[in-house]
Structure formats: C-alpha cells, structure tokens
Amino acid sequence: MKKARFFLATGLVVFLVFGMVGVSLAADQPKFKLRLQSHLIPDDTKRGLTRFAEGVKAMSGGAIEISLFGVGAIVPMKETLQAVSMGTLDIAMYPEGFWFKTIPVSWVGMGIPFVFRDLEEAKYFMLKKGYLELLREGYAKHNVYMIPYEPFSIGLMTKQPVNKAEDLKGMKLRAYGTMADWMGKLGASTVVIPGGELYTALATGVVSGAHWGDAGPMYIMKFHEVLKNYMKPEPAIGSWNNLIVNADLWKKFTPEQRAIVETTAIGCGLMASNETRVICTKSLNDMVNKWEVKVNTLPEQELEKMRKPSIELQKEVMAGKDPLAVKAMGLLNDYMKELGYTK
Template sequence: MSVQTRPNSGLFNKLRTGLVRNTTLAVLIAGGVFAVSATASAADVIKWRLQSHFPTSSSSYKDSVERLQKVVAERTDGRLQIEIFPAGTLFKANETFNAVSRGVIQMGTISPGYVQDKLTLAGIASGLPFAFREVWETAYFHTQLGFEDMLRKEAAKYNVYYSTDKVYPTEMVVKKPINSWEDFKGLKIRSSGILQRFLTDAGASGVYLPGTEVYSALASGVVDGAHWGASQGAKSTGLYEVAKYHVKPPLNIAGTDAFIINQKALDKLPDDVRTILVQALDEQFWLRTNEYLYKEQITLAKAQKEDGVKVIVLPEDVQQRLTDSAQKLWDTEAERSPEAKDAVERLRKFLGELGYL
C-alpha cells in the first residue's frame, strides 16, 4: 500500500503568499525603474532648430535636410531631435549664418555665396569657374587637400562649425551645337553670380533672368542657352524641351550647399551625441555627392532617350580659352585674404598635376 505525502498546507500557503508578494514587489520595482528611466530619457532629449535655405519643393530639402534629421534621431535614440524649417520661415537665407553664429538657432543650411562678406573662402567654395572637370576632383580638394578644414577654420571665427553637404556640377544647355570659339562667343546665356561674370568676361554674353523666366526666354530666343544646376535642373524645369544640347565639361563643380552649427551648442552636446552628429555630417558629404551624381547620370540618360537631347563636349581650344579667362577670376578671389591665396595656390598645383594647366 503506497503512502502519499502531501505538502504542509500551512507552509505551502506561506511560501505561495511570499512568492506572490516578492513577485509583485519585483514588478513594482521594475515598473518604477522603467518609469524613472522614461522620465530621465524625456529630460535628456535635446531639441534644436534648423533653418534651411531649401524650399520644401527642392529635392535637397528631403534628400539632405530631412535625411540628416532622421539619421541623427535614430542614431542618438531620439536624444537629439532637430526641428527643420524651410527657406524663409524664420529668417531670410542671407540672415541664417548670423542667426546661427549668435545662437538664435542651433543649425542652418546655406549657400557659401550668402556669406562672402564674412568668409573670404566663400567665393572659392561657391565654385571657381572652369577649374575642376570631374566631381571626384572637387571632393578630393575638399577632403584630401584640406579645403574643408580651411573653411571650418574660417567659419570658427564666427562661432560656427561648417560642413559641406555635397559637391555637384553646374552644366549648361544650348539650342545649337558649339563647334568653335566663334560659336561660343556669340552666345547669350542665362546665368547668375560669378558664372555670369565669367561667361561675359570670356566673350559670351551672360544674362541674368529669374528662374521663372528661363524657359520662356529659351523658347522665344531671348537667350541661346542657360544653366540651372545640371541635368536634374534642366529636366525638372523643362529646358530640354527647347534646348536639345547638353554641354560638357561643367562650368564649375562646387560645394554650394552647407550645414552650419553654432559651435557652443555643438560643444554642449554629450560626447557620444556630438560624435554621432559630426560623423553623420561627414558621411552625408560622400553619400549625397554620390547620390546626386547618380541621379545626374540617370536623368541625362532619360533626357537623351525621351527628349532627344545630345551631349556635346566643348572643343579643346574653347576649353583652353575658358580656362585662361577663368584664371583671372581665380586671381581676384586669391586677393581676398592669405587663406584664399593659399587655397587658390593649392588648386592650381592640383590642376597642374591633373594636366589641366
């Protein structure tokens, strides 16, 4: 006859009650820890404001600014949140640098052309005409030959950290092929800024027109050619409908967009958050440069197929004349400061090594 043993019911109940109490206590403690942790996380969130010079309609607003916003939020687990404002929301484009410098906002995006009164290297950053012929050359000049560091050093005088977003080409479209110097120097070309001055000095006629008038001016024959970025700009604005020749090499290749950060705000960030932000900006330079170049290639291929666009290369004698004319503008920029002189000397040496000078 087997004997069945039963647990002591009193002892069992005591153990069970103790287990429940301990479990409940553990849950409460854990919940308290989670609650404290959640409160601490909320308290540790850093919120910045960024004023961009891109309107929301610009592809760079999404591809550059919104991308960085998302990457930084993800990699910092939400500890750094950047609120972005499109062009003109808080300040005019040419006021953003001062706002960041004074710490009114923590970040911004600008074109270096907006700050030529402050940064003597801004003209070079905007793109000296007929210097580089390939995008990689400009990227190398910025990152390997020290130009980006020079820009950051000069911007630091204004309590600003400077980071170029990308480098990309400016290329023009024309209504007739260019087979000789005579063909080129008779052109009326819609342009702006330093490139307008360059084209006029070189022998063509640089004509400024607002973007809204470029298509009609080409269609009616007011101008013979124009530049609006490169292939992406020409395609999106319909210029290929009335100008079937896409001209290479570029008029310039430059880092005409940049992120700027208030240096004191950057220094106040926790070390790991600051490292993530700076690394994200450095990474973005390469990613956006390559992405933009990729989109240029596929857009131009699409324009050739769909719009009958033909790619033409300027004759060597025309390229040489343009280079000679461009160097006068290089010399003018070099006179702005010892730093600008150094940058132009580095540029000339590099182009000489590449066989362009």
Template sequence: MDRRSFLRTSALGGTAAAATGLAAPAIAQGTRTLTLVTSVPDGFAVFDDAAVKFVELVNAMADGEIVIEKKAAGQLVGAFEVFDAVSSGQADMYHSADYYFGGQHPGYYYFTAVPFGATGGEMISWYQHGGGKELHDELGQIFGLKSFLCGNTGHQPGGWFRKEINSAADLQGLKFRMPGIGGLALGRTGASVQNVPGGEIYQALASGAIDGAEWIGPFADERLGFQEVCEFYYTGGFHEPGSALACAVNRDVFESLTPSQQKIIETAAMATHHWSLSQSDANNGAALERLRQSGVKIMEFPDDVWDAFGKASKEALDEFMGDELFARIRASFEASVASTYDWTSISDGVFQRQRARVNAG
C-alpha cells in the same frame, strides 16, 4: 566689436524682416529642436535630397536628443539669405552651396566649386586630407559658423541653351544663369550673367528673361523640366567639375551641443556628402538618355570656347589674390588637386580608357 558680435546686434535688412518668426532653439522634455534653412524649394533633386538625407541621419543618430526641422527657401528666409540668418543667430543652421556667399568672403567659392577646379573625388580628398576642412573652419570662424561639406552634385554640365554655341563670339550678350566664380569668369567672355535662385530658373527660361542656364546635371535638370524650354544641352562644363554642398551651424549653437551631438552632425554631413555624390553618378546616365530620346540635342563646346573659358577663369580667380586667406585656400586647393591628379590620371584615367576600348571590342 568683432564681426561675430556685430552680426548678432545689427539689423540684416530684408533678411531680418524675413526671419523675425524664427525662435531660439527649443528644448522640451530633453529634445532640442534646431531649425535648418535651405536655399532651394522642397523636392529639388540632388540639392534638396542632400538636405533631407542630412536631417534624416542626424535625427536618427541623435535618438531624440536633437530634432532638426528643415525649412525650404522662402518659408522663413530667402534662398540667398540663409547665411546671414545663421551667422546672426536667427536660425540654427543652413544647407546650401557656399559659393552663393562669395560676397561675404571669396574663400567660400572654393567650398562649392571653382572653374577648372576639383572633381568630386578630388574635392573630398583635399577637404579630408589636404587641409580643406581646417580652412573651411577658419573661414567659418570669421562669421560665427561651424561649417561642413554636406553633399556633392558631381560634375555640372555646361548648361541649357536656346541656340547652338559655335564659337566664343556666340557668348557675346548671352543672358545666362551661372553663380560663383564661374559666373564671374563667364561675364568676362562677354555674356550677361544672371544669378537666379534654383527655384526660379525654369520660369526665367520659359519667359525669355534668360537665354540659358546651368543647374546640376541630367537627373536634377530633367526633374525641373528644362528640356521643355531649351533645345541644346552642353554636357561638359568648365565651371563646376565637382560641386560640394555645405551645412553650417551657428557656432554658439554648435558649441552648446555635447561632444557626441557635435560628432553626430559632423558624421551625418560627411555621410551625406558621399551619399549625394553617388546619387548623381547613379542617376545621370539614365536621365541623359531620356533627355536624348525626348529630342534634346547633346552638345560639346568647341575648343575656342574652352580657351575663352580658361583665360577668363584665371583672370577671375587672380582678382582675389590680394586677400591673404583666399590666397592660402587657393594654394592649398591647387596643390592637393595637382597631387591627386598625378596619380588618378595614370591609374583611373588609363583604366577607364582601356575599359571602354576592350568592352567595345
């Protein structure tokens, strides 16, 4: 029995129990209703905003042929259970960050972010023009999914801390929320890494269950109120320089759609990706200034902390090189990022430095 058949016929433990209320796609009076499950509560800036935008676009373009109903984390399945629910056919589609599912296959880490990886622009360049899209599809086939990038948070800061980080030694024993390979790398520096769902981060910080956390960026972080419970905000992060979000459709469901309906989903996902990245870039500067005015201390990690992050990140990535598909994804990703940077570093990079200098004069 192949992986796809197995997932349809086997029990999913807690996921199955949580998803028993999910029905097969409904078709009535020419309208097909598809259920989309997400990994965050309703109203989360950037993350949920992208899911809402995707649903709006599909529903508008489908002109009544398809209606997507969005269910937030916990309404039908838990935040980290959406992958299994869609892979097994118990839900039609999910919107999430694919690095949550690195335990299913480590290749998924690359379709959100990896440490010292791609900026938002570099990410979409790889995905659209460097083979990333095809590799995402190959990975999805293993699990009965048709996957698309569907949002991008831009650069994610180093995070919120209760105390100042003066050296790499300050990471020892630090209870810190960070998912993905970034979390695996941070664990190698001596920190105690926690994978807390987005909807639970504030309470974990407020209660002292964790000493710090990273989330998305000033705009999203401000809305969640992290400035109320943490004093130090490190704006430069190593772990997610351009974090993509993803939409995945159960492959049987996707293949049952008409070619035009399939293209609507693909087009809406890509439009959402661009809209989401611009949303973050448009709002983070003003939000950061409000955080600064509220008394938050805006910080930068010292060089020895960056060095520790770099060493740990390489070790964490190398750990998965025994997997042939992971190795191919990594090689494709790194080649594309290097090629893109060869140009942008001497074009955009030079221009931005000179623009700042001239405008300051």
C-alpha cells in the same frame, strides 16, 4: 586608389557609428529639437536631407531631432547666414559661395570652371588638402560652424549650341558667381534671376541659357522644354551644398554629439552626391530621348580655350587682399601640380 580608400573608409565609419552609437549613449545626454532650412525646394530638401536627420536622431539615441524646411519657409534665402549666426535658425543648407562677397574664401568652393576633372578630386581637396579648415575659419567670424555636405557639378543649357569657346560670345545667360565671372571673360553677358522666375525668363527669351546644378536639377526645372542644347563636359565640377550650424548651439553639444552630427553629415552628403549622379544620368538620357535635347561635347582644343579665362580668374583671387582666399588658391595650385594638370 588612395582617394577611393579614403571615401570608402568614411562611408564605413558612418555605417559603423549608425549601428553602435545610438545604443551606447548615456540617457543624460542633453536633448535638442532643431530646425534646418535648406536652399532647395521641399522635395529636394527631403531627398537630400532626410537620411541625415534620421541618422542623427538614431545615432544620438533620440537626443537630437532635426525638422526640415525648404527654401524660404522660415527666413528668405539671402538672410540665412545672419539667421543661423543669431540663432533664428539652428542649421541651414546653402550653396557654397553664396556669400562670397562677405566670405571671400568661399569663392573657391563655388566650383571654379575647368579645374577639377571629377568629383573625387573635388572631395579630396575639400576634406584632405586643407581647404575645409580655411572655410571654417572664414565662417567662424560669423558665429557659425561649417560642415561639408554634397559636392556636385554645374552644367550649362542653351538655346543655341555651344561647340566652341567663341559660341558663348554675345549670349545673354543666367549665371552668378564663378560661372558668371568665367562667362564674362568669354564674351557672354550674364544676369542673376531667381529660380522661381527662371523658366519664364528662358521661355520668353529674356536669357538664352542658364546653369542650375547639372542635368538632374535642370530636368526638374523643365529646362528641356525650352533649351535644346546641353554642353559637355560640365563647365564646373566641385561646387558644394554645405551646412552651417549656429556656433553657440555647436558648443552646447557634447563631444559625442558633435561627432555624430559631423560624421553623419559628411557620410550622408557623399551618399546623396552619388544618388544625385544617378539622377543626373537618367535625366540627361530622358532629355535626349524624349525631348530631343542635343549633347554637344567639346574637343580638347576648345576646352583649353575655356581653361584660360578660368586661370585668369584664379590669378585675380591670388592677387586679392583676403588672406584666407589667397591661401586657398595656394592650396589649389599645389594640388593641381600634384595631379599633373599644371607645372
């Protein structure tokens, strides 16, 4: 109930600010024309970020205008952090944890398999349990200010069904980050394949399965044409698409403008997350009814087997040398105890 009240209050704040701030800002506010590049294709960029860009413009009284660009339109995805740090890009949307080797604390935000049971738990951990502050400290070292945006789940589609933990052993799968680490401990081999090459790799048998968000993004990528099995529950709940803003630009904003950008981002991101959930439900239904995809729901005893390698990964991070990552895992462990999932 507390979580529900918190997120309802966040949404109400956004709508109230939408209605009042734009007409109350002084005419002498500094003006900005900004460029935001996303890691998503153009259509998904528009769907996920247009509300944010329009909201910031309206709430700032037209002082802040944001133009949206899809993946690779200005700089290659792998260069995005550096581009925002240097000011080549003003703002970027990125998948949390993409630079986890550079910013180890972001590993937790990639979505650790079989930790959170729903997205509400993931949102609360990010926004209310101290993880956001640790993330910002990690990103600040690279001259960027980080803002949480949209949480989502990570699904898994395969050619052969996954009905038990042992079924993953021997599979060759497209994966990276926390998912690749977890799959490796279950005996799967993994390889990183760019999105533009992934469908061909699946169709030709280079790999026999992949994760790419959950059912909605997978449907857009046409996984259902070549993969006929969808695992339930989704292995990882609580991965994030977030924003980074050039820190020098952030300092140029007035306090009111910083509040506008951040409040709008969090509110619109949560709305985008809800919209994505509906799209994913509809997409999975179409996969099942129109493309003969089978949903394989694992029993609790198999889920327990899959949680064990996840716990091993978390212990490895706790034993690591990065102080922010260790603190983040401590926060997560305390949160899991509060929820009654661990002792």
